[in-house]
Amino acid sequence: MCQTGGTEGAKEMAEKLESEGFNITTVIVPEEVCDNRVMKKDARNIEEELQHTDAILTLSCGLGVASITEVLSNKFPLIPVFVGTNTEFMGMTxxxxxxxxxxxxxxxxxxxxxxxxxxxxxxxxxxxxxxxxxxxxxxxxxxxxxxxxxxxxxxxxxxxxxxxxxxxxxxxxxxxxxxxxxxxxxxx
Ligand code: SF4
Ligand code: SF4
Known part of the structure; x- marks a missing residue:
């Protein structure tokens, strides 16, 4: 809704990073990134890719970063989660x-x-x-x-x-x- 990410935004960011020499292991667009239950399910689907991942970049708000960090903290404690946006507030549209x-x-x-x-x-x-x-x-x-x-x-x-x-x-x-x-x- 804020157009900070989504399918198109994630694809655009992946292409940009690739053009700068980064190797993208996977790109996912979770239904609700701040919901631990959804994130756990999505994380299970990409476990193989996560084995070869050095860092995660999320285009969500800060809650998404917190949720991903918590969900992965046991199995993948060494993968840092970076935020690609600056959360200003929770807004009315x-x-x-x-x-x-x-x-x-x-x-x-x-x-x-x-x-x-x-x-x-x-x-x-x-x-x-x-x-x-x-x-x-x-x-x-x-x-x-x-x-x-x-x-x-x-x-x-x-x-x-x-x-x-x-x-x-x-x-x-x-x-x-x-x-x-x-x-x-x-x-x-
Ligand atoms: S919104 Fe009104 S009451 Fe509040 S600081 Fe501004 S002028 Fe003063
Ligand atoms: S809407 Fe109600 S809960 Fe929200 S900041 Fe204002 S007073 Fe507080």
Whole structure:
């Protein structure tokens, strides 16, 4: 979807590397590279090729690198996995070529109070009680007034919903120390 890889992208990269003298042992396009179960199945299918592989290059996001590394760590611990992309964020797709960050997975969601618009990602300062003094005519000072102020968007949406009471509600400062540590979800 992001056109960083896929069948065509992988083929193009393989050809480029070959033209630079690398020997490509195999090229695969997993259905879901960040799903360990899928990767385990795909890895079984290319075990023979992996015996002769010095390094893996993935065109996925960072999750793909982590997944491949974990899946291969027992049988092929010495094969390094390199990333060929720079993961910017997990985005909402407006259309191919237009992606927007709308959630950072902060673990303390307050969308129910903000009309479904995330202040962490739409407010440049991730404020809890905006808009701040840097808002001018609905635009944000960060980035030279080119982007909408997230809190104005939230205000407009809550007004539309008849829930401006939520806008006036004072929200406590956020405990950011909770968002930096390693997180996991294990429920079975
Ligand atoms: S508040 Fe924003 S960043 Fe946090 S979980 Fe909700 S949408 Fe995601
Ligand atoms: S102008 Fe709006 S979006 Fe920009 S930092 Fe202030 S409250 Fe956040």
């Amino acid at each position: 407006e259309r191919i070529g237009r992606f927007y960050m709308r959630c950072q997975g902060c673990g303390d969601c307050l969308l129910n109070e903000t009309g479904g618009i995330c202040p962490i990602t739409t407010c440049a300062k991730a404020l809890m009680n905006g808009p701040c003094g840097g808002m001018v005519e609905g635009m944000c000072e960060v980035g030279n007034y080119e982007k909408d102020c997230g809190w104005v968007l939230i205000y407009k949406r809550l007004k539309q919903l008849g829930r401006l009471d939520l806008f006036s509600k004072l929200r406590e400062p956020r405990n950011w120390s909770e968002s930096g540590h390693q997180r996991e979800v294990v429920w079975r």
